[in-house]
Amino acid sequence: ETGVTQTPRHLVMGMTNKKSLKCEQHLGHNAMYWYKQSAKKPLELMFVYNFKEQTENNSVPSRFSPECPNSSHLFLHLHTLQPEDSALYLCASSRGTGYTGELFFGEGSRLTVL
Amino acid sequence: QKEVEQNSGPLSVPEGAIASLNCTYSDRGSQSFFWYRQYSGKSPELIMSIYSNGDKEDGRFTAQLNKASQYVSLLIRDSQPSDSATYLCAAFYGGSQGNLIFGKGTKLSVKP
Numbered sequence: 367e368t369g370v371t372q373t374p375r376h377l378v379m380g381m382t383n384k385k386s387l388k389c390e391q392h393l394g395h396n397a398m399y400w401y402k403q404s405a406k407k408p409l410e411l412m413f414v415y416n417f418k419e420q421t422e423n424n425s426v427p428s429r430f431s432p433e434c435p436n437s438s439h440l441f442l443h444l445h446t447l448q449p450e451d452s453a454l455y456l457c458a459s460s461r462g463t464g465y466t467g468e469l470f471f472g473e474g475s476r477l478t479v480l
Numbered sequence: 481q482k483e484v485e486q487n488s489g490p491l492s493v494p495e496g497a498i499a500s501l502n503c504t505y506s507d508r509g510s511q512s513f514f515w516y517r518q519y520s521g522k523s524p525e526l527i528m529s530i531y532s533n534g535d536k537e538d539g540r541f542t543a544q545l546n547k548a549s550q551y552v553s554l555l556i557r558d559s560q561p562s563d564s565a566t567y568l569c570a571a572f573y574g575g576s577q578g579n580l581i582f583g584k585g586t587k588l589s590v591k592p
Binding site for chain 2: 399406407408409411414421422424456463466467468469470471472473474
């Protein structure tokens with residue numbers, strides 16, 4: 367495996383479900399990110415982890431819960447989501463938080479909330 | 481409020497022509513600028529970064545930065561159908577990652 371991989375690629379869940387998105391980077395990077403991409407909206411930063419420590423939470427609702435056990439893995443735990451949370455969730459990595467803008471994205475997890 | 485503005489397009493150019501993609505940003509304090517390409521159904525891919533006024537060339541791509549006008553552009557020479565994608569402009573205002581602001585993107589279509 368190379369680059370940044372995300373699973374699952376597609377996810378459909380009801381508002382009462384609990385699910386998780388997984389991200390793994392094989393680039394030796396130290397920083398990992400979750401972004402949300404909705405139609406006709408700019409990319410929105412959700413969370414930043416640097417050396418597995420959370421450094422930013424961009425005012426994300428608590429129904430989204432990130433977890434970063436090490437510098438290579440990142441999870442986004444989802445529970446009691448709303449239909450407006452339906453979007454493409456992108457994981458990204460960079461060499462470090464000093465390399466802002468030089469992001470390597472995974473293919474994304476397309477989430478549909480019914 | 482920090483913003484990055486792009487024309488959503490679609491911008492349609494014939495094969496072999498020069499495609500010109502433009503971006504403006506709201507804050508003069510912006511430090512660095514990035515262009516990402518996103519094919520339909522795929523994730524964004526960084527193709528150019530520019531940090532100082534002037535032009536930066538990489539193959540068929542040229543990024544241009546004019547800080548006085550708060551304007552960034554991406555020129556694609558000899559456009560190919562494979563260049564058809566949405567191009568995202570991003571500006572970094574310094575400090576935290578949250579200050580990397582993306583535009584909504586311009587959709588480019590290159591016609592054979």
